[in-house]
Amino acid sequence: MNFNTYFRLTSYATVAAAALALFIAGGVGTWLAIAFLLVMILAWKLEGTRWQLSERVALIVILASLPLFYLDWRVMGTYLDIAYLEGAIRERGSVEVAVLAHLILFLSGVKLLQRKADRDWFFLYLISFFEVLLSAGLSTSPAFLGTLILYLLCALSTVVAFEMQKARRKVTAKQTQLLVPPDSTLFRKLPMRLWRRRYLETRRLPLVSLGLLVLIVVLALPFFLIAPRTASGALKRGGIGISGFMGFSDNVTLGEIGHLKADDEVFMHVRIDRLGSAPPAGLRWRGVALDEFTGKAWKKSALAARSERKESERGFFQVGTTEDINHLATQTFFLEPVDTPVLFGAPRIVAVQGSLPFVQIDSEAALQTRPHDQERVVYKVYSDITEPPPTVLRSDxxxxxxxxxxxxKLPAASDPRVAILAENVVRRAGARNGYDQARAIETYLRDSYAYSLDLKAGGPDPVADFLFNVRSGHCEYFATAMAVMLRTQGIASRVVNGFLPGEYNEAAGAYTVRQSDAHSWVEVYFPQTNSWVTFDPTPPAGRTSRARSGLAGQL
Incomplete structure (x- = not known):
């Protein structure tokens, strides 16, 4: 084997080892890996022939293919959603990472098919290095260590061969400048310093190889050692693993939901498997209900915090009843890893089904299970989404x-102007029953105040500051203001934190719910029918998820 063949062999082996690492880490699929292998075989056969791509043609191919990667990003997102929701894959990886892996492999393939100068070989080595780094971020398997060692061996040999190739070309160039045959007596006598320089350059090769080895170990191994601790590759998780989650505990300070709404990270996916009867306007995913207001925060009272723990070997937990099974809407929730034990569902939840160790239901019909900040939770919810008609509620x-x-109950230091405002609103609306009074206050807040995520209301009485000074805020302030105004009129109410339906994905048949879809609303109690009815005083600007289609029009 001559030196040129050895150099090409080690270079191709380095590229192949990097691609193998990416394949083992799950960055590319089987068919794409096979296609890349065929490209490598073809490139090897074409080396040194006129059929290799020129640099200009290769650049045109790369630029012309960029729109395809945008299409790849769109299609891949839909595919992952469908596979994830149907259970074909256990984790929904990051679309961006998958497309990046495809792009890197494509660039490597084009460079292999191109006529290569030293800078092109160097570009291939650089791409292979980034493939290994990407693989380290995706991998949770010890098999990655094997591919890493293989890559290091190939890369070390390649760097040595590459430096020797450059040194040989440099000496040949010097010989040519002498304008005498390389084997002449004059050449053998005169240029000894050139030969010494060649040997000195060759002696640098171990240092260069050692430097590369240290660089790869320092950069790649920490990725591998850190990523498996979360039971999923650091990049494969796609940023999932929400920590510091607020707004769904037993004590929620005004403003916490507003912080959530500033984040677009995916929180869960919801698929409605069976709708049952026609849903009420404004169906939402209910989380926690809070009954005690301190003036600056909502919390669960001692009575509300009382809970019942339900366990089931079959994974079916009945938490309520329904008069007609045809009223039940069935939803499947794909809840991402998040540090809250709350289970979500459309109100009123009748049963929960899933691989859950237990389900705990409190006095406000809020559900919890064990925390799941390191794993995804999938469960079904059966909800009776019907509400008594307004004619029945008006007679209560x-x-x-x-x-x-x-x-x-209200805080002792509540601003008396709030009660006066509520009384005036009810009187001007001509409301003579609890239902119409609630609707009047809901409409007044929705039409008279502006929606904003800026947390401007504050002071000793944030509700009064919101109503009489700032006159703008997000859903928490609207819901709190309505609940307080209702209580001043003797109407029982509580605040609920949950989520808007989210963005409907037609292809996946499910809603993508983000943290920015977090929402607060009010539930009013009507004792005659023993029902809690949803009211939402937030203006439309604060009740709109991203563009939705299909069933979203009903929600």
Whole structure:
């Protein structure tokens, strides 16, 4: 084997080892790996022939292919959504990482088919290095160590051969400048310093190889050692693993939901498997309900915090009842790893089904299970989404039982102007029953105040500051203001934190719910029918998820 063949062999082996690492890490699929192998074989056969691509043609091919990678990004996103929701894959990896892997492999393939100068070989080595780094971020398998060692061996040999190739060309160029045959007596006598320089350059090769080895180990191994701790590759998780999650605990300070709404990270996917009867306007994914207001925060009272733990070997947990099974809407939730034990569902939840160790339901019908900040949770929810008709609710005299008194309590230092405002709103609307009074206050807040994520309301009484000074805020302030105004009129109410439906993906048949879809609203208690009815005083600007289609029009 001559030196040129050896150099090409080590170079191709380095590229192949990097691609193998990417394949083992799950960055590319089997068919794409086979296609790249065929490209490598073809490139090897074409080396030194006129059929290799010129530099200009290779550049045109790369530029012309860029729109295809945008299409790849769009198609890959839909494919991952469908496979993820249907259970074909256990994790929905990052679309951007997958497309990046495709792009890197494509660039490598084009460069292999091109006529290569030293800079092209160097570009191939650089691409292979980034492939290994990407593989380290994706990998959770010890097999990656084997491919890493293989790559290091190939890369070390390639760097040595590459430097020797450059040194040989440099000596040949010097010989040519002498304008005498390389084997002449004059050449053998005169240019000894040139030969010494050649040998000195060759002696640098171990240092160059050692430097490359240290660089790869320092950069790649930390990725591999850190990533498996989360039971998923650091890049494969696509940023999932939400920490510092706020707004869904037993004590929620005004403003926490607003912080969530500033983040577009995916929180969960929801697929409606069976709709049941026609849903009420504004169907939402209910999380926690809070009954006690301190003036600056909502929390669960001692009565509300009482809970019942349900366990089931079959994974079916009944938490409520329904008069008609045809009213049930079935939803499947794909909840991403997040540091909250809350389970979400459309109100009113009747049953939960899934591989859950237990389900805990509190006095406000909020559900929890064990925390799942390192794993995805999939479960079904059966909800009776019907509400009593307005005619029935208007006839309710609101004779509350003693336990409902906690839904009427207000802080002792509440601003008296809030009660006066509520009374004026109700009187101007001509509302003569609890239902119409609630609708009047809801409409007043929705039409008279502006929606904003800026947290401007504050001071000792944030509600009064919102109503009489700032006059703008996000959903928490609207919901809190309505609940407080209702309580001043003797109407039992509580605040609920959850999510808007989210963005509907027609291809996947599911909603993508992001943290920015977090929302607060009000539930009003009607004792005659023992029902909690949803009211949402937030203006339309704060109740709109991203563009939706299909069933979203009903939601």
């Amino acid at each position: 005299p609101l004779d509350y039982p003693a336990p409902a008194a906690r839904y009427l």
